[in-house]
Amino acid sequence: MNHSFAGKTIIATAQIRIHFDEPRNADATLIEYLATVSHRAIGGHVMDAFDETAFFLELGPDQILNAVEAAGFPCTGHLLALNSYENRVYQVGVEERGMLVAKFYRPGRWSDEQILEEHLFTQQMAELEIPAVPPMADDEGRTLLKHGPFRFALYPRVGGRAPDLESPDHLRRLGAFLGRLHQLGAAEKFAHRPALTPQSFGVDSAQFLLASEHIPDSLRSVYQGLTEDLLGRIERQWKLAEGFKPIRLHGDFHVGNILWDEYEGPRVVDFDDARSGPAIQDIWLCLSGDRQTQADQFCDLLEGYSRFHDLDPREMHLIEALRTLRMLHHMAWIGKRWADPAFPRCFPWFDDPLQWETHILGLREQAALMEEQPLPWPL
Structure with a gap:
């Protein structure tokens, strides 16, 4: 399945761009950059390849939403970049479930076996009711998903605040x-x-x-x-x-x-x-x-x-x-x-x-x- 989300990604990019109510910091700059890259990727004007991660930098809203849909989750078009330097992480609106978090892995860092071992570790925690957040499995039980050149995992969205380390x-x-x-x-x-x-x-x-x-x-x-x-x-x-x-x-x-x-x-x-x-x-x-x-x-x-x-x-x-x-x-x-x-x-x-x-x-x-x-x- 492959859809064009051109009409929806304009809204998504706008959502990312208005994420600047506080003074600029590294996280805010990252979010702005991801919005810029996503916007350029739609028009196919991403920078030339400079290393093995070039295609990773071309990850844009169309690819993100198509990947989530291919995993079996129809998308609403809502997309918000979250703070992550090593990987690309997005909050994605999906029909009937509200929001999911999609994590796209930077190539060249972890092998499939290493990622799956991490996933298994968090699944073991969930089985013991240790409050970690494991990835979601698709209909075939897979947690490491692939769409084109991209490897990704989907997580339920969870909320909370920072702990008080003085308490x-x-x-x-x-x-x-x-x-x-x-x-x-x-x-x-x-x-x-x-x-x-x-x-x-x-x-x-x-x-x-x-x-x-x-x-x-x-x-x-x-x-x-x-x-x-x-x-x-x-x-x-x-x-x-x-x-x-x-x-x-x-x-x-x-x-x-x-x-x-x-x-x-x-x-x-x-x-x-x-x-x-x-x-x-x-x-x-x-x-x-x-x-x-x-x-x-x-x-x-x-x-x-x-x-x-x-x-x-x-x-x-x-x-x-x-x-x-x-x-x-x-x-x-x-x-x-x-x-x-x-x-x-x-x-x-x-x-x-x-x-x-x-x-x-x-x-x-x-x-x-x-x-x-x-x-x-x-x-």
């Missing part, structure tokens, strides 16, 4: 969620998805950045020396935690992926970064503030967590190492996606020497933090 009650309930998630995550291993390690997030990220042209020449030797020192410190922290058991994780458990309902608690979305690693990776992202505040927050989280799963105290040594790895990986991720025009528009500061100086300062602070004692284990 002990919210933290205990988040801890209970993570305890249940990690109990399941420890029950078996990923066969296809990667692991979070100093090599994958640290060494590989630093090597990519140093081989690229993004680091200013005046800072390149400084960055090389600093990252070599940091990677040595990270390895030492890993040795202090030696013996911990890597488990299946959410992988990116920040507040933007947690939809809070005051009665039902957290509902967690976006397992796109699911991978194996230390359990503390899903916990430390919920900690903020000064050392004492983080210690108090951790105590509340652990109270809920320990009802369902045991956290290895040795993993406390990894918190600042993991924070450092996240900083390195984030900069490398932007650099690897720089050929996608959405990224220079959303992260215009990336090639600014001042920003690299700030990044280096942050990494130096991490070097000092890794020399401090880890957060205390609650008595």
